[in-house]
Amino acid sequence: xxxxxxxxxxxxxxxxxxxxxxxxxxxxxxxxxxxxxxxxxxxxxxxxxxxxxxxxxxxxxxxxxxxxxxxxxxxxxxxxxxxxxxxxxxxxxxxxxxxxxxxxxxxxxxxxxxxxxxxxxxxxxxxxxxxxxxxxxxxxxxxxxxxxxxxxxxxxxxxxx
Numbered sequence: 697x698x699x700x701x702x703x704x705x706x707x708x709x710x711x712x713x714x715x716x717x718x719x720x721x722x723x724x725x726x727x728x729x730x731x732x733x734x735x736x737x738x739x740x741x742x743x744x745x746x747x748x749x750x751x752x753x754x755x756x757x758x759x760x761x762x763x764x765x766x767x768x769x770x771x772x773x774x775x776x777x778x779x780x781x782x783x784x785x786x787x788x789x790x791x792x793x794x795x796x797x798x799x800x801x802x803x804x805x806x807x808x809x810x811x812x813x814x815x816x817x818x819x820x821x822x823x824x825x826x827x828x829x830x831x832x833x834x835x836x837x838x839x840x841x842x843x844x845x846x847x848x849x850x851x852x853x854x855x856x857x
Contacts, residue, residue: 707845709742709784712803715774726774732766735798735814738782746841757822759832764793765817772802772811779804780811785845792831793819794842797850 719730740750752759774780780802787795800812821829833839 707786707843711738711782715778724776731768738784761818768814770812789842
């Protein structure tokens with residue numbers, strides 16, 4: 697294989713964004729449900745960075761990655777117009793599922809600090825002709841690009857880089 701065309705292998709991905717007005721409640725604080733939307737958006741951006749999507753349409757039948765677990769621990773609020781970083785780490789890659797850790801870190805206004813830590817577990821599934829979904833192995837084209845983050849990166853608060 698030509699090393700210039702080797703698929704990217706990754707265990708992390710970072711995405712920076714700003715809190716928009718519609719994401720906040722009457723107190724100007726991000727509504728908790730939006731943290732789950734943020735986790736989904738960083739997961740999708742991560743998969744796109746590897747040349748994939750959350751729906752693998754090039755397979756027959758197409759495969760998808762529904763959530764089988766989602767949680768978030770909130771430490772500090774995010775407010776309207778805060779800038780924050782989502783740091784996705786691959787916690788574990790199994791035959792039919794992927795576990796992610798997502799760290800939220802406000803970067804502006806400073807000082808930078810971790811505001812929440814989330815967890816997502818997704819299963820690789822296909823939709824059968826009868827409408828049921830069945831867990832199937834993650835295709836090698838994707839699983840071969842994923843590796844678990846080192847334990848020291850998964851433990852504790854991440855420091856600014």
